[in-house]
Amino acid sequence: MELRPETIALMDLFVRHHRPALVRDAGRDDECLFPGRTRQGGLDVGTLRKRVMCAIRERLGLLVSPHLYRSIAVMAYLERRSGDFVTLMKLLGHRRLETLMKHYAFIDRAASAKAVQDLILHGRQVEAPLCPGSRKTWPQACLSQPGVAYLETLH
Numbered sequence: 001m002e003l004r005p006e007t008i009a010l011m012d013l014f015v016r017h018h019r020p021a022l023v024r025d026a027g028r029d030d031e032c033l034f035p036g037r038t039r040q041g042g043l044d045v046g047t048l049r050k051r052v053m054c055a056i057r058e059r060l061g062l063l064v065s066p067h068l069y070r071s072i073a074v075m076a077y078l079e080r081r082s083g084d085f086v087t088l089m090k091l092l093g094h095r096r097l098e099t100l101m102k103h104y105a106f107i108d109r110a111a112s113a114k115a116v117q118d119l120i121l122h123g124r125q126v127e128a129p130l131c132p133g134s135r136k137t138w139p140q141a142c143l144s145q146p147g148v149a150y151l152e153t154l155h
Helices: 005-017 019-026 045-060 066-080 085-092 097-122 140-144 147-153
Strands: none
Touching (some): 005 019, 045 066, 066 085, 066 097, 085 097
C-alpha cells in the first residue's frame, strides 16, 4: 500500500518527536514503530490500548475504547464517502459485506439524509442529477437556489 505524502509527514513527526519517549520508556530501541518490552519487540496490544484511551481521556475528557474509536472513524469516513462500504469492509477486515452493513448502515443513512437536507436547505453545489426522462442535467441555477426556491424549480 502506498502512503500519501500527508500520512508520511505525520509518521515522520511521530518518529522525530514522540517515538523517542517510547524508546526511553522501553529501555531499548527495537526499531518497531511503537517500541516496547515484549520479547518480540514492540508495544503489546494491551499497553497500546491503555495509552490511547488515557491520552484521549486526558486531552478530551472522554472515555473512548479502541472499538468506539473504530466506530467514530467509520462515521467520519462515511460522512465524506457515503456508500463506500466495500473499502470499509477491506480496511476493517470483514469477510462479508452483510456483516459491515449490519453494524454501520445506519451511519450511511444519516450521512445521506444530511446531504439531502444540505442540498435543499442551503443549495449546496453537488453533482447535478439527470432530469427525469432526459439526458440533460439540472440547470446550475436550480442547484444554487436555497430551500423553497430550489423545490419550486422541480415542478
